[in-house]
Amino acid sequence: xxxxxxxxxxxxxxxxxxxxxxxxLPLAYWISFFNRRWRFLVEAxxxLPLxxxxxxxxxxxxxxxxxxxxxxxxxxxxxxxRLAFSFPGLVxxxxxxxxxxxxxxxxxxxxxxxxRLLHAAAVLGxxxxxxxxxxxxxxxxxxxxxxxxxxxxxxxxxxxxxxMVGGNIQGATQTISIAIYDDVQALNYASAARTSALLxxxxxxxxxxxxxxxxxxxxxxxxxxxx
Amino acid sequence: MRLVLPLVGVMLCSLPATAQQxxxxxxxxxxxxVMPQIVSRFEKECACAVKVAFGSSxxxxxxxxxxxxxxxxxxxxxxxPRKIADAGLAxxxxxxxxxxxxxxxxxxxxxxxxxxxxxxxxxEPSVTKLAIANPAHAPYGRAAEAALRNAGLWQxxxxxxxxxxxxxxxxxxxxxxxADAAIIALSLAITPESKARGSYIEISHNLYPPLRQTCVVLxxxxxxxxxxxxxxxxxxxxxxxxxxxxxxxxxxxx
Numbered sequence: 001x002x003x004x005x006x007x008x009x010x011x012x013x014x015x016x017x018x019x020x021x022x023x024x025l026p027l028a029y030w031i032s033f034f035n036r037r038w039r040f041l042v043e044a045x046x047x048l049p050l051x052x053x054x055x056x057x058x059x060x061x062x063x064x065x066x067x068x069x070x071x072x073x074x075x076x077x078x079x080x081x082r083l084a085f086s087f088p089g090l091v092x093x094x095x096x097x098x099x100x101x102x103x104x105x106x107x108x109x110x111x112x113x114x115x116r117l118l119h120a121a122a123v124l125g126x127x128x129x130x131x132x133x134x135x136x137x138x139x140x141x142x143x144x145x146x147x148x149x150x151x152x153x154x155x156x157x158x159x160x161x162x163x164m165v166g167g168n169i170q171g172a173t174q175t176i177s178i179a180i181y182d183d184v185q186a187l188n189y190a191s192a193a194r195t196s197a198l199l200x201x202x203x204x205x206x207x208x209x210x211x212x213x214x215x216x217x218x219x220x221x222x223x224x225x226x227x
Numbered sequence: 228m229r230l231v232l233p234l235v236g237v238m239l240c241s242l243p244a245t246a247q248q249x250x251x252x253x254x255x256x257x258x259x260x261v262m263p264q265i266v267s268r269f270e271k272e273c274a275c276a277v278k279v280a281f282g283s284s285x286x287x288x289x290x291x292x293x294x295x296x297x298x299x300x301x302x303x304x305x306x307x308p309r310k311i312a313d314a315g316l317a318x319x320x321x322x323x324x325x326x327x328x329x330x331x332x333x334x335x336x337x338x339x340x341x342x343x344x345x346x347x348x349x350x351e352p353s354v355t356k357l358a359i360a361n362p363a364h365a366p367y368g369r370a371a372e373a374a375l376r377n378a379g380l381w382q383x384x385x386x387x388x389x390x391x392x393x394x395x396x397x398x399x400x401x402x403x404x405x406a407d408a409a410i411i412a413l414s415l416a417i418t419p420e421s422k423a424r425g426s427y428i429e430i431s432h433n434l435y436p437p438l439r440q441t442c443v444v445l446x447x448x449x450x451x452x453x454x455x456x457x458x459x460x461x462x463x464x465x466x467x468x469x470x471x472x473x474x475x476x477x478x479x480x481x
Contacts, residue, residue, distance in 0.1 A: 062399070062400075062403050062405050063405075065405050066403050066404035066405045067404060067407075068337055068404045069404070072404075082355060082356070084356060084389075084405035084406065085356055085389040085400075085405065085406065163392060165405075167356070167390055167391075167400065168361060168389070168390035168391075168392075169388065169389060182361070182363055184289060185283070185285050185286050185289050185363065185364045186285065186289075186363050187288075187289055187292065
């Protein structure tokens with residue numbers, strides 16, 4: 001078993017999961033509570049990674065990560081980070097790739113909050129922030145957890161984008177799915193079988209958790225379908 | 228609609244009758260540029276259709292072991308085809324070394340990497356990422372590793388290495404500028420498109436074992452005769468000249 005790849009994958013998925021929670025909460029809030037004219041466009045953009053082939057994303061990332069591109073220069077000058085073939089690059093790619101898996105369950109949960117509760121709170125003088133903290137967040141716990149688990153699992157299972165922009169560096173960008181791919185190509189079927197079994201088990205547990213979290217709500221269907 | 232459907236059916240049924248003989252070939256990624264030209268010349272002669280899949284030799288080796296439906300396999304080395312023949316999956320008598328490959332150090336145009344310093348430049352700070360093909364399953368990756376080791380550079384560059392899936396992905400890593408330099412096949416660097424985007428120096432052939440690029444007809448093929456003709460076609464003078472124009476050497480082949 002390739003423990004280095006497994007540890008790296010867990011580190012990647014945890015980082016992406018944490019970042020996406022920070023990004024997804026305000027985004028989902030905006031989608032759920034602001035009935036603006038162009039909301040459908042934002043939703044379409046967020047859902048893009050669901051339908052885009054990983055190769056399309058991988059191609060854009062590869063070009064964008066080049067030190068000669070705008071993004072590449074920006075990352076270099078601001079954080080002196082080289083995005084191409086690096087862990088930070090993988091994190092950025094995965095955040096984009098897993099965005100819908102974080103935003104959609106959270107937005108669905110926010111939308112499912114009974115608006116009468118929010119109106120009552122507003123009438124009693126509660127601020128938007130207090131409404132969010134004391135009503136929306138607690139009532140959306142299942143949705144947020146679902147988003148977190150799906151994000152984590154989806155990042156663990158990422159393959160195409162990583163293959164295109166990772167560069168297969170042990171300890172930096174060689175994730176578990178790439179390690180399995182390498183094992184298969186090198187005819188190390190025993191090793192591939194062990195790692196694959198581990199991933200299969202993990203994916204099942206992750207989905208079981210998601211379904212258990214959503215036993216009593218309807219949030220599940222829309223997210224499960226997109227997963 | 229009622230009219231269209233039977234029509235489509237008739238068209239589909241009539242397809243196999245008119246279709247020519249088909250050949251499906253697995254080819255190492257360093258042949259990406261030259262193989263289409265060889266194929267189009269062969270197709271004119273044989274009145275057949277040749278489909279080529281490009282990838283790393285090691286990948287095809289694994290696929291062929293698992294029954295991939297190819298008629299012939301053009302590897303970037305001689306080890307994989309021999310192993311396939313040893314396993315009884317290929318026609319041993321059809322083994323033929325069609326070319327010897329060379330490797331080059333390639334840098335993109337805007338790069339600050341100074342190629343006049345030779346291969347040693349990869350150890351300098353101007354190269355932060357050096358792309359090579361994955362030595363685990365790409366013969367060109369193994370050649371790159373051998374050259375770096377024999378030049379005493381392997382330790383110095385090991386933290387800079389980025390592994391491409393096959394030799395053309397390795398080239399694309401450098402061509403997009405994502406990697407500062409790459410060790411790729413001369414056959415990919417020599418094309419006008421590649422020359423427009425960057426420059427290269429050849430790596431001394433003393434530094435790595437020769438890439439004896441060998442092809443073989445697979446036993447699983449139902450078109451062994453045609454596949455054999457295709458391999459014979461590569462032995463002709465014109466195709467050898469074509470291969471040479473892509474930087475392959477074709478002297479003293481068996």
